[in-house]
Amino acid sequence: MKPNYSDHIASNKEKQAHPELEPSVDNILEGLSVAVYTCDSTGYINSYNQEAVRLWGKAPEIGKDLWCGFPKIFWADGSPMAPEECPMSRALKKGLPIIDEEIIIQSLDGVKKNIRPNPVPLLNNKGEIIGAVSTLIDITEQKQAEQKQAMLAAIIESSDDAIISKTLDGNITSWNKAAERLFGYTENEVLGKHISLLIPKERLNEENLIIDKIRSNKNVSHFETFRVAKDGHQIPISLTISPIRNSKGNVIGASKIARDISAQKNAEAELQKLYEDIKTLNTKKDEFIGLASHELKTPITSINAFLQLIERSLALPDPNKVLISKARNQLSKLTSLIADLLDVSKIQTGKLPFQFSRFDFTQIIVEVIEIMQQTNPSHQLKLLSEINECIIEADQQRIEQVLINLISNAIKYAPDSKDVIIKVNRTSDNIRVSVQDFGMGIDPIDQQQIFARFYRVEKLATHVPGLGIGLYISHEIITRHRGKIWVESGTEKGSTFIFEIPFLSDCPPLMH
DSSP, X not given: OOOOOTTTSOOHHHHHHOGGGHHHHHXXXXXXXXXXXXEETTSBEEEEOHHHHHHHTSOOOTTTSBSOSOSEEEOTTSOBOOGGGSHHHHHHHHTSOOOSOOEEEEOTTSOXXXXXEEEEEEEOTTSOEEEEEEEEEEOHHHHHHHHHHHHHHHHHHHOSSEEEEEEXXXXXXEEOHHHHHHHOOOHHHHTTSBGGGGSOGGGHHHHHHHHHHHHTTOOEEEEEEEEEOTTSOEEEEEEEEEEEEOTTSOEEEEEEEEEEOHHHHHHHHHHHHHHHHHHHHHHHHHHHHHHHHHXXXXXXXXXXXXXXXXXXXXXXXXXXXXXXXXXXXXXXXXXXXXXXXXXXHHHHTTOOOOOOEEEEHHXXXXXXXXXXXXXXXXXXXXXXXXXXXXXXXXXXXXXXXXXXXXXXXXXXXXXXXXXXXEEEEEOSSEEEEEEEOXXXXXXXXXXXXXXXXTOOOHHHHTTSOOOSOHHHXXXXXXXXXXXXXXXXXXXXXXXXXXXXXXXXXXXXXXXX
């Protein structure tokens, strides 16, 4: 038998006949937290509550609007639905309620919502349809949650990482396919079991520490440890653990993501072994360079002494005197190169010696420039100094070594330029020296590596001799003096090498 709802909601005619019922029905409709509306037997809306207005986005006109108050209606699959196909219309035509059907509506502001309508025909005492009543339940959030849950479930199942959830008591409540592959247990084998099933005995205390953090609503990120597989072997893993909260925000469990880091650990072990091998070879190489450089100094000193004796024994017109002078010049370069190699070796072993003393820096730079000018007549060395005396505490020989290296480079890498400018000034605590050339300059990418050991600018390597160790040694010397050294350059704009070291006493400005 079809249900008779005439005792609960009266038709318009019955309301007129029994006006005492109208306030109570209106009060019932307005008191409901769900949208409710009614139609007459021809489908015209004749009553509604404010929840329905909120859902529709407007108030319909009584007796003029048909079926429902939605501007646009769609089937659950998103295809358009004609007004006469709406659930209310079908319920009135068939005389049967529409149950568990979902539709999509679009309000005036363009927002779409998932709705579950429940239209039920109203019958009089004769069983005739006199109208219908419908509730409209907004299930948008529910559908979104279902979609989100389905997406999350798909992500969890397709993840390469083992994802496990558990209660605060440690009982396993979920187990994905990756967990099965990693640990060897099926889901049925572990659900309800305690998580200690996977923990080595010597690491059981880790679980208490983890749970304490989770109870405090804290995450545990990238915790590296070991867990036990079904066959008993231990697996190195990285754990990320997050609290699981209920609708009230209370922590009720934990979600674990376990990543197998066996390959990473094997690679790290290999790299460590490789590093140790390279370190050993590098040490042996530095020892060899140091030993070879040291052993070469003795024969070179003897050769130089023999050449001096021969040179002195020759008369001035003898052409061999010029050849011997050139040989001694090349021998001097070789001596300098061996000294640099020996310094590199000492730097690597941390044994580069320094002898600190107090001296006037301005006097040293003048002497270095005079010597460099005599041996390099092709260039004009210009000193621009803002101070006439500055006492520093440093290794005089090493500071001279830096000055000679920078000035030599300025001459060597700017062969077509005639000028090299050396500037000396002071900052608040340091004395600053810059050596400027007017050569081809250094690209920015090369500037980042210019002070590295054995680094040479590629475009200059085939044209200018050298091993790329002078600037490396200079950087070490300046750093050991609590200073800094850098380069300012641009392609085809020349280069300026600058260093700063602390001074002891005030450096007065130069008096003109």
